[in-house]
Structures are given as C-alpha cells and as structure tokens.
Amino acid sequence: MTTVPTDDAFAELHSRLGAKLSRAPGDLNAHGYDEGGSLQHYPPHAVVFAENEQDVVDTLAFAARHGVPVTPWAAGSGLEGNALPVRGGISLDVTRMNRVLRLDPDNFSATVEPGVLYPELSRLARPHGLFFAVDPGAEASLGGMAATGASGTGAVRYGTMRDNVLEMRVALTDGRVIRVGSRARKSSAGYDLKNLFVGSEGTLGVITQLTVKLHPLPATLASLRASFPTVESAVQAAVLVMGAGVRPERLELVDANTVQAVNAYKNTRYDETPTLWIELSGRDETDLQTQLNLVMDLCGETDGYGFERATTEGERLALWTARHHAYYAIRALFPGHRIQSTDVCVPIAELPGAIRETQRLLDAHDIHGPILGHVGDGNYHVSLHAPGDDTAAWARTQEVLKGMVAYAHGVGGTCTGEHAVGLNKRKYMRAEHGEALDVMRSIKQLLDPQGILNPGKIFPDE
Template sequence: MLTFDRPTEATVSSAVATLCKTYGERAVTSQSVREHHSHGEGMQDAGLPDVVVFPESNEEVASILKLCNQARIPVIAYGTGTSLEGHLKALYGGVCLDLSRMNRVLEINAEDLDCRVQAGVTREQLNADIRHTGLFFPIDPGANASIGGMSATRASGTNAVRYGTMRENILGLTVITPDGRIIKTGTRAKKSSAGYDLTRLYIGSEGTLGIITEIQLKLYGVPERISAAVTQFEDLPSAVNSVITAMQLGIPMARIELLDEVQMDASIKYSKLDGFAVKPTLFMEFHGTDAYVSEQIELMKSITAEHGASDYRFADKPEDRSKLWKARHDAYWAGMNYVPGKQAFSTDTCVPISRLADCVKAAKDEVAKSGLVCMIVGHVGDGNFHVLITFDPNSADERQRAEVAADRIAHIAIGMGGTCTGEHGIGIHKLDALKAEHGEAVDVMRTLKKALDPNNIMNPGKTIPMQ
C-alpha cells in the first residue's frame, strides 16, 4: 500500500523559505502563480502547490528534490499545463517544478536523425529549430506541449498512425531521481540489450518516479510531398469502416482523423470551416514521394467511395494544411465554445482496429443515455478516439452522469481488448479503470513506485492507486 501524510506546516514553511532564499524571484508563492499551476486544460478542480520553482539546470532540479525528499514534501512537474487527467493538481500541496526555463535544444545530429533537448522545449519550438536541417519531429498531440510533458504522459497524436508514439521515438533520457541523483538512460544507438529498459519505465510515468529533464529523440526527413484531404459521410459507421479497411490493407497514412457530426458542427462554427456539411468527416494526410502519395490517395478514394463518401477536398499548400489541422487541434476548444459555460470529461479509449466500429457505436449509445451534449473526435487510424462529454459544473447531477458515462466507455474499451487511455495518461481520473485493465499487475507497479520513490513524494496520488 502507498501512503502519504502531508508534513507539518512548520516543515513546509521551512522548505519554502529555503527555496525562496536559494532561487530568489524564481521561487514564487503568489496566489495567482500557484493557481495557474494548480490544474491543466482538463477539469478545473484546483489543487494549489505551496510554491512554484523555475529551475534552469539538472543540478538545480537535483538539489530541489534532495531537499523535498528529506522533508517529505511532494513534487509535481509542470510543462505547459496542457494535461487533461489532473496530473498537475497538488493533492497534498508541495513544490511545483515549472521546467519552462529548461528550454534549450542541446544537440542536433542530422546525419544520425536524432537530437537531444531539455524538457521545457515545446514541439513547435523544436521543429522551428531543426527546420534548416530538412528534418522534423512528427509527434503532434495538438497542443504545443513540452517534450518533457509528452514523454511523461507517453503522448502521441495525429501522426501516430505512421510515426508511432513518444514511446517509439525516444532513445534515451536524463532523469532526476527522488533522492537527487542525475541518471542517464538509453543511448543514441537504435537498439540495445544492455540491462533493464529504464527509458521505457520512465516514459509514461507521469512524474511519479522522477523528473525527466532531457530527452534524446528520433527525427525524420521532411517528405517530398505532403497532401491533406477531407471527405464526408452520411453516417458514422461508414466513416469508421472506411478507416478499418484502410488500416487492414496497410495503407501507410500519415494522419487519419475522425470527427462525428456534432464535433463537425462545433468545428465549422469555431474554426470557420466554410463549405463543409454537418456530417461525420475524415481528415487525412499523405506523406511520401509524389508518385507514392498519388497511389495512396487513389487507394483511399476507392475505399471511401465504397462507403458512400463525398468527393475529396484537398489541401496541398502549407497554409491550407495548417488551417485544416489547426481546426482539428482546436476541436476541444470548439467543443467548449459549442456549449458555453460547460466543463467536460474527455475520454481516451483505444481498441484493436477490428473493434473500432463496435467501440464507437457503444460509446455513442452510452452518451445518448446520459442526455448530455457529447462529441467524438479521434486518431482512428490506430484505434484511438475521444468522447468529449460536457456538463454543467454547477449541477451535481450532470457531473455524475458525465463521470458515469466516461467510466463506462473506458470499461467498454477494456472489455474489447483495449485500454482506458491511449495517450492522455491515468492522472487521478482513471485510477479505477487502471485496476480494471491491469488487475494484479497494478501491485507490481506499486512495488516499483515504492522502490524508486520510497517516500512517495513524486506526484503522490496519481497514476498508481494508493491501495
């Protein structure tokens, strides 16, 4: 069993005073800064840290962790604040480590297709910094998230169907352990059989085992041709079944995104998508040589035509593609704007591709029972989709209905051989679903947590159930 008892106020006050003396204006206790760091983009339930510190080096992070470990004070890592599962809520107060000042690209190895960055580097910053090399980093979760946060949550996004997730694109890490050791995991080699795979252990650990401060990443050559296309369907099953067929035939799509009719209505209004109908829609992108892309497009056209799709609308110019994908990335905010004054749960299920249509239908049926305004959007090429379940935050009844619907959708996916979270992580909202998904294996996870963080100071109460 994991436990955590907040230290005495005197102990916390002494540690905060030490941090403020050591780091000066980079240790902040103002109410506004603490509130800003008390939650992510998901539920706005706040959990205020006692102090927010802005370290600038591995050594500073190590020093802070040593102090907190000795005083038994919680530590919560903060990147850009885009998480959705309550990862940033300071359940027991403590120290929030804002890594935004650790934002340097440390090395670019163009010949080997890799680079090393600090945790505070954002994905957009990285791609801007390496543009001159003809390379790019493909993982695109939508938000301009930090690479450290993306690593800690094992993020993926719209390009995962072709390029994989953060798990497949990280070669090694620098991690600061709870007792202040600076350790390196992995190498720049493409493979290794040396010892335990600590890199994969820390990827997706959500700040509960240590603080990721540096990441060695794979890079890719910018494709000769990139073409985006949109097609629409009369009903949701037709759109989903088109995706299933394409994936089973092995068409190497770069992106294939689904928006149901409700989400499309919201996105048309919010992102000014002129000329589109309020129908289930696929956003697609093809990468490769000119001939290869043309071949992929023709194959997809034949598949979608069999399911009654509309003619394709193409976006080949960079500015047109940017507008299209910005609309997709803004789907969450479009949904919030669609029902002003509401909050939302965003489910994050992922299933084997053959069960995708079944899971989407079951999710639709479940949200219909709730009587709430809901919409579906997803990276359906790898079986991952989200249901945005909106509710009135001032209505206990609506919130309960939203929570029940989200929980049932997670369990439906688990029952189909899938997972309760394809990319957002567990945080505090999916602890019960994790137990349903992994059973006795959760005890092994708890054992690892105890071994690596015996004082349970690293983001306590998240990711692994206490008991």
C-alpha cells in the same frame, strides 16, 4: 508520507534558489489548473521555476528531507489532471529549461531540455529537412509528452513518445541523476528503464533532459477530407484504409457535433457530417496521386462523399488547423461548461463497435459528447461536458466513461491511449492490470519510498 511544508522550511529552499522560488498567489493559482477542466482547484504551497538540472536536484533533495510533495509541471496542457499538485507542496515548473542542446541531423536526433515545446523543435529541424513527428495538437512540452506517453495525429505513421524517445536523464529523490536509454536506435542491454520512465507521469523521477528522434520531411504531401453518413461508416473506411497497405501520415475522425463546433469557431463551411481527415505522403507526385485515388475508392465503399483535396502547404495547414482546434471549438460552443476530454484505445478492428457503444452510452445517459480521434491506431476521444455545477449531469458523464472503459477492456483495449492516467483514470487501473498493478506499486516504493513524487496519481485509493 507527505507533509505540509513550513515557512522555515521554505526559507531554507529560498536561500538556495532565490527568486526561482515563488509563493506569489498568482503563481500558485496558475499551477492549480490545467487544460483538463477539473472541477477542483489544487494550488501548491510554492512554485519552483527550475532553470537547470541542479535546480531540480536541489528541489528534490529539499523535498526528501522534509517529506514535501513535488509535482512536475511544464506546459499545463494535460487533460487528466496529470500535473495538478493534489496534495499541495511544490509545483516544479520546468518551462524555463527550454534549450535545444544539440541538433544532430546526421543521426536524425535532437537533445533538449524538458521545457522545449515540440513545434519549436520542428521549426529548428526544418532547415535540415527534418521534423519531430509526435503531434498532440496542444502546445505541449517534450518533457511533459514523455512523462505522459503522449502521441497524437502522427502516431499512426511514426509512433508515440515511447517510439520517439531515445535517451533521457532523470533526477531521483535520493540525489542521483541517471541516464536511461541511449542515442543508438536499439539496444538489448539490460532492463528497459527508459520506457519505465516514459509514461510514469513524474511519479518515479523528474526528466531533466531527453534525446528524441527526428524524421525526414516527406517528399510530397496531400490531405483529403471525406464526409460520411454515419460515424460507423467513417470508422469502417478508416479500417479499410489501414488494411489496404496505405501508410497515412495522419488519419483522423471527427463527428458531426465536432464539425459544427469547428465551423462556428473557425468560420468554415464544412458539411456537418462525420468526417475523416487523411494525410498521405508519396515518393513523387505520381505515387501520391495513386494513393489519393485508392483512399477515395476505399472511402466510397462505405458511402464516403464530398471529397476535398488539399495539396498546397497553405491548404493543408488550413485543413489541419481546423482539426487541431476542435477541442477549443467545443469549449467555445458551450461557454460555462466544464469539458472532460477523455480517451480510450482498442484494437483497430474493434473500433467500429467501440464507437457504436459509446454513442449508445451517450444517448442512454442523455449526455452530449462530441467524438473525435486518431482512428488509424484505434484511439478515440470523447469531449464530455456539462455545466460545472450540474452534479447530476456530471454523475451521468462518469457512467458514460465507465461504460466506455469497460467495453475497451472487454475487447483487449486500454482505458487511455495517450492522455495517461492522472486523476481521472486511476479507478480503472486495477481492472486493466490486475496483479501487475501491485508490481507497479513496488517499483514506486523502490524509487520514491516517501511517496513525494506527484502523489495521488496513477494508483487508485485501495
């Protein structure tokens, strides 16, 4: 049971943390919103700007003594309300814990604090011929990415955060800091606690350190953009590419609405039709050209056209910047609208049907929702949007989302491939997990018996 903290209680925490504890209105306000565009504002009662692991441990000890909710916070780039302190209490901000503690090229790994942003790690690894492969697009923190089980454009080749986290240190509410996983690439020693905490959204413990994989930079790279007459034909091409033995670095879909938004936002002139963005790597230039030609042939089988190659680093950067900025482009095209960017994931062979059903739902409920996604692994996104005060329109968007999830569940998929559960997907957890959800509740009760860690997330109110 959580409680509302008193001024006297916060005086106790201030005596330990000093200026790291803030109750300034500006700090409280900033930690009550995230990128997800929630209609509600959830300011905490206080913000702790942790600078080291001991600050985290002390904050959790205080919270446990007083029954105060604690919600971990990093970059605030989540889209499902994952880091919003919906029951007040303390927003535990780890952005000052942003040191790369160890760069280990020989073991293809790096050990970092949770506030390190993933582009910064790749920048530091690049002189060693390495990079960090999980790329969600936003300037996300590695701790937050682990907590939400994030992935992104590189997942089709390199996997998600679950595949790229080797080891973590996690602070628990009872004062212990445990090590989960190991720096070895595999282990069969006991329960896989590491992957229990990856994706747990700060509801079981707070990540204070993590060791992640680094990957060699590809020898040669090229990107390809292809236009299609319909979204379905683009998705069919993606399925063909994945079935042909080609291992793309990235394989991304955007629909015509998204291209229109990108053109307006970036002043580009792409054909405003459904489009695949594809990145390939090769052993050498000959191998790379062979793959490019094969992919163009496969796209042509589903009426792909207007192929544009990007072979230099500058060309590829321009091409992928347009894709990464799609979310912000959609926001700019509809000023005053709240945007709920949501995702589902299905087995790849089911993807054409899933997107066809999503388009039907959007039309049936009169909702405009650009579609984009990481179609190489069956994960796609819809940017549902409407004016924030249009309650009727928002009720219809939720019917679209309900139908998307129902279809995904019906074909063996999941309500979220990478955004995590947060606030918006809790209602679908029982349908997805059945009695396994009760086991999850038991684990939550074991590790957080007072229910103070990020309350109001993952589990539905049943």
